[in-house]
Structures are given as structure tokens and as C-alpha cells.
Amino acid sequence: MSAGPGAAPGSPGAAAPPVTLTPAAAELIRSLRGQHGPLMFHQSGGCCDGSAPMCYPAGEFRTGGSDVLLASLVLDGVPEPVEFWISVSQWALWKHTTLTVDVVPGRGSGFSLEAPEGVRFLIRSQLAT
């Protein structure tokens, strides 16, 4: 379960932070930060690798008015917060849950930075209380 550093407010009314990180996910983010510089996440939807959180160099994916910033994740060893974004329409369907970013062995998906490492970020969800 979540043992991460928590998140900045982004989900009005939710008691728990909307996005947290497992220790394994935090460690992977630190490693990717060292390789690629500042990072961001955008939560995907749809087929194939949909529902997976995509990790990019910060600014690689251009967010806009159709997106909501769910969290700015603060991690030890990472100089700047890591923003976690999701589309407004998808968040409308997800907002009764909180998200934990975990990492599992895997083979890739999309253009997410961790795929060549043989691992994959994965969302685990909990009902917001």
C-alpha cells in the first residue's frame, strides 16, 4: 500500500491525497530523474496500455485546459516536484478513488520513460473515504 510522500492538494473534498507513491515507484522516479532530468506523469486511458500512468520528461507532454493537475509529488532526492496530470473527463470518472503509483516488472507501453528498464508504472486504486 501507499507509503509515499503524499501529494499537494488537487482534489477538493478528498480527505486522502489523490496520488501517492509506493517506495518502489519513488525509487524508480529517483533513478529516472537522474537519467532524464525533471519528470511529469500523465494518466492514460483507452486500449492496450490504457489506464497506465505515463512518465515523461517534464514538458514533453503538453497539458492544457482539458487536463487537471492532480498532484505535485515531492520526493527525497528529487529537486523539483513531479507533476501528476489526468484529463478532466477521465478524472470526473475517477475522482471517487485515490491513486497509488506502483511499479511492476513489465515490457513497456507507449512512450513512458521506464519501459526500457524492464519495469512498468502501474496504478493501484483505493476508494476515497
Place this chain on the structure above:
Amino acid sequence: MTRYDAPTHWQSRYDHFIGGEYVKPHHGRYFENPTPVTGQTFCEVARGTAEDVERALDAAHGAADAWGRTSVAERSLILNRIADRMQENLESLAVAETWENGKPVRESLAADIPLAIDHFRYFAGAIRAQEGTLGEIDDDTVAYHFHEPLGVVGQIIPWNFPILMATWKLAPALAAGNAVVLKPAEQTPASIHYWLSLVADLLPPGVLNIVNGFGVEAGKPLASSPRVAKVAFTGETTTGRLIMQYASENIKPVTLELGGKSPNIFFDDVSSSRDDFFDKALEGFTMFALNSGEVCTCPSRALIQQGHYSDFLAAAVERTNAVVQGHPLDTDTMIGAQASNDQLEKILSYLDIGRQEGARVLTGGSRADLGGDLSGGYYVEPTIFEGDNSMRIFQEEIFGPVVSVTSFADLDDAVKIANDTLYGLGAGVWTRDMNTAYRAGRSIQAGRVWTNCYHAYPAHAAFGGYKQSGIGRENHKMMLEHYQQTKNLLVSYSTKKLGFF
């Protein structure tokens, strides 16, 4: 029953196919490719990077002009010959596809490979029959419209039907006279190379180039290159948006297929008789397990009308319980493995959130351990949830053998629930009443409404999405135009000046 042996025709290592020959990756790196059947690695695959993509683009640009000027008769003949080679090797292609992806071989044999063969034949015919147009503007002026190839196109292929999805993109692109740089999915990079071993000699060097690798390392340089005239992608929404962003930098078109959350609607009259149609409808319900649920149009929401809800659902559970899960190379097996470990983990995460949200598990609900060698593979029990359309398991594409069931009152209610989704790729309507079928089909916001059938993918039936499911229509001759420019020659046959100057 037949149990095929694990295929032995693999090379131990696959490089990139560029300019008609295999070339090593620029950085000399490879990644392991496991079979989801057992989880064991069976080959290594080149880990492509921007340098490899550039080399492939060089080859494609070198070949594109001549290929585009090759007569449609010749291009068509080559596509037909590709189809012939595939027909002659149908079994070995099907076994390769199953070993690569984990799908039951009965599906590879009866669907994936035969459909791919027919797809090449369809576009071989479609390009022969395609005509430009002319418009008579006035007595002296004619507007001619010619189809011209785009040039060099990039294609990024998903892992759920590695050969068939590559074919959906390759056949129209090649027919239309384009040279292609194709990146297979990193989860399923090998079967396309086995296919290539059967057909590579038929295509001029450089017309088809395959660069393997990960999305971030090989897909991004391809999708963002100013040297591709168009990008075709099947996958998920965030990457779809990213590819559109890259394309916007270069002002290039894209076609995207980004999935769905397809409703499968069963009206009361389905149960008015226990006949063949009722039996067919139960099979239609159970289609959520086809390809282990890894289909963009998986009928993952079943909407059952209230009048027959309990009885139909009970029969559907019984039909689902009869699904045989086993070794994917066994022809009796109806459901095989999920394509990758991360896909397995994602499905399990949805089984968890479905339970947390209060959905009832009517059958399945767990990872399946099939014992022996298969214990290392990625298997999930066919699962039926009963719940409400607002739950996340009703709103997100799980891409596994999981269906979420709810009830509806009448036609309007069915359409309302069906359309209460971000996506609009596929849908199913089951009824004995043609008026109901027509009204429902026209009201559902989806690109494909199967009516009294499901999961049929014949060439010549357009396939593509409404809403967030994407842009473009594959599987139909209209896809040719997604791979073509329109050249207008506006010709005056008058010798008289206009008189302005």
C-alpha cells in the same frame, strides 16, 4: 484436439529490417522477448534508437518514389502474393502468433491469420478499383483529382494482434504506394519478423522497414520525425495525444485508434425463445473472453434488459463457466494468456477496484494458475462483475477477460447507459425486433455497432472510433485515402485570356 508444439522457427535474435536487409542496432543493444505462454524468453530483439529510425527513413525515402510510381497492377499483385505466402504458411504463422501473444491457437488459426490474408487481398483489389474523379467546372475548365501516395509513413503497432494489426496498417499504406517504417510493439516484436521471413523477397528493398524497440527510444523519433508524412497509431489516449502533439509540430496527419468501453446490449426479446438465436446471443455475451479480452472493442459492458435480466445472466454465467482455459497451443483452449506481465498486473488491479466499489463477482475474479510450465505465464479467469455503470470497471478499458453487467429499463435507458462513456469504438445490439435494432444502432455513439453479431472484422466494413476512441477508419477502402494526397489538376481548355491584365 491438437496440441501444437512450441514453435522452433524463431531466430535467436532479430535485428532491424532496413532497406531490404537485416541491420544491427546502432548502439548494439537488444532486449529479451518472453512468451506469455510460459513467461520464458525465446528470442532477443534489437533495441532501436533514433539513429536506427533515421537509417530506416533514409531507406524508405530512397524507395518511396519508385514504389509510388509502380503500377497499381504490380502493387496489387505483390499484395496478392503476400497473401498467397501467408495462406501457404497459415498454420506456422498462427502458432507463431500464439506463442508471441498468448492467444488461443484456435483464434489465430480461424481469425487472426485468415483475416490478415484476406486484408491483403482486399486492398490488392481496392487499389485496382480506385479511380480519381473529374469535375466539369464549365465548358472549358476541368478539375481532375488524382490520388497520390503520401510518401513515407510511420506506423506504430499494438501488441494484441501483432500480425493482424500490422496488416491493417500495412496493406492500405502499401497499396496506396507508400513506403513504410513500422515499429512493432515491444511486448510482441517477433512474430512480424517470422511473417517477414516468408514475404520479404516480394517487396522492393526499402518499401517496408521494421525498426524494433521501445516507444520512448524508437517510437518517439518515428512519430516526431519531420520526415514522415503521416503517423498511424493504435494504443491509448495519452500516447495518442502525444503523437498528435508531435504531428502538430510538423503539420502532419495522424490516424489513431485508441480503444473503447464497448456496450453489448441484450433486449428482452432475445430470451423469447430458446433457439439458435438465443444460443448465438449467449456466445455474443461471452465474446468478452475473445483474445483474452485484449481487444479494443472487447464487449466489456453487458447491458441486459430488466425483463429477462436474471434468466439471461444466469445462462450467460453458465456459458462463461464453460470457457476452457488452457494451453494456448491446444486447439480446444478457448482462452489463453494475457500478453505481458504488466498487462496481467493491470487486470488484477481492476479486479481489486471492482470489488472495492461493491461490484459482485459472479464468476472468476482471480489470476489462474494452470500448473506446470504454464505457472510462469500470465493467465486470468474469465470474470463477470455485476454493478453500476458509474463504477470504474464500467468506464475503463481493462483489456482483460472481464465483463461488467448492469440492467436497463427500455431503449432510451439502454442508449443512455451505452453512451455514458468517454469512448465510442464498438457496440453490440441483440434483438429480434428490427426497429429496435435500427433505433439502437443509430443512437449509439460508436463507429461500429454489431447488430445480432459481435467481434466480426471482415475487410470492407469500416472500423474506427467516435469520441475519444480515435480518428480514421481502418479495414475499408476509405483507409486508402488516409494514405493518399489529393492532387487537383485544374485545366483550362480555353485559349482566351480572362481579361484582367
